[in-house]
Amino acid sequence: MxxxxxxxxxxxxxxxxxxxxxxxxxxxxxxxxxxxxxxxxxxxxxxxxxxxxxxxxxxxxxxxxxxxxxxxxxxxxHDDLVAARAAHPFEVIAPKYSYVTFLAAEPSPENVAKARGYETGDDRWEIIGKDMHIRYADGAGRPQMKDASIGRALGVPGTARNLNTVDKLIELTR
Structure with missing residues (x-):
């Protein structure tokens, strides 16, 4: 292992x-x-x-x-973390504003479509495989999108880490 x-x-x-x-x-x-x-x-x-x-x-x-x-x-x-970090689809203005939500499973296309119905303001999110990538315009403490509602609509549990933490986890699993 x-x-x-x-x-x-x-x-x-x-x-x-x-x-x-x-x-x-x-x-x-x-x-x-x-x-x-x-x-x-x-x-x-x-x-x-x-x-x-x-x-x-x-x-x-x-x-x-x-x-x-x-x-x-x-x-x-380690390889999963590296791949998730490399796949981050948004410009990283500040790593603390960009997140990867690691999902327990890949959400269904129907659930992703349902989640797309929520307003996001200037925040952005995208599903890539079993990961949800997020960039908050003003930080996670002041989200413009209803991230909890989006998460429920996706229908799979997940846990988010900012890119600073993702980078450290990559280092620690090396």
């Missing part, structure tokens, strides 16, 4: 506290090796034992059992 980035959705926001030391401990208990975390927003780097999808599901279950809330885990290999 090789290093992977396991990205947990919505931790350490809105009351869903997940100490990174405990996340590393859970990963070790599940048999992962080469364990590290990056910032306190649910970025776990490991070499998972066996099938990565099985590890992701086990990690979801273990987090839920220990902390009492469910959070999706979406993982990507």
């Amino acid at each position: 090789t290093l992977r980035a396991h990205l947990l959705r919505a931790v350490n926001v809105g009351g869903a506290k997940l100490p990174m030391a405990e996340l590393r401990e859970i990963a070790a208990d599940l048999g992962a090796t080469d364990i590290a975390t990056y910032i306190a927003s649910g970025n776990l780097i490991t070499t998972p034992p066996g099938d990565p999808d099985d590890f992701d599901r086990a990690l979801e279950k273990a987090v839920e059992e220990r902390f009492g809330y469910f959070r999706e885990v979406i993982s990507r290999s």
